[in-house]
Amino acid sequence: MSAPTKTLRERIFHAVCFEVGVLCVASPLFAWIMDVRVVDMGILTIAIGLIAMAWNMIFNALFERAESRFGLRRTLIVRICHAVLFELGLLLVAVPLAALWLNIGMVPAFLLEVGFALFMLPYTVIFNWLYDTLRAFVMQRPSRETS
Structure with a gap:
């Protein structure tokens, strides 16, 4: 049995929880590793997260246009190229920003x-597994309105 379709409201909730989790886990961890203030790393994390979301929308629109124009199918190779090109584009913006912000x-x-x-790789897998597990639990509970 497949999970019920997510509403826009739930998708927004999922995205916000994901980003708040990144902020709460990554900022202190990377501040400690880099020996910088947590506030500075937190602001950088938020900035890169916002840039990544915007780049995601722009890049996917461009990539889908290229897929259509060149008749590409979403094979494993195309998906790997998609991920690598996305990350390279993000690095082009994030690296100079991090260098400037953290001096x-x-x-x-x-x-x-x-x-x-x-x-982000294991974080994303773990976060989505936990979210889906909790979501399935909540969806199976009887509604309070029916009791």
Whole structure:
């Protein structure tokens, strides 16, 4: 049996919870690793999160246009190219921003962004697994309106 379709309201809730989780976990962790203030890392995390969301919309629109124009199907190779190109585009903006904001060189900023990308992979899997597990539990509970 498949899960019920998510409403726009739930999708927004999911996205906000995801980003708040990133902020609460990644900011202190990366502030400690980089030996910078948590507030500075938090602001950088928020800025890069907003940039990533905007880039996601722009990049996906451009990628879908390219898919259509070149008749691409979403094979594993196309999906890998999509992910790699998305991350490279994000790095082009995030690395200079991190270097400027944290007053560090481009190499440490690049390493920070690589570390952040590596952090996001398991975080995304774990967050979505927990969300889906909790969602299934909540959806199975009888409604209070019917009791």
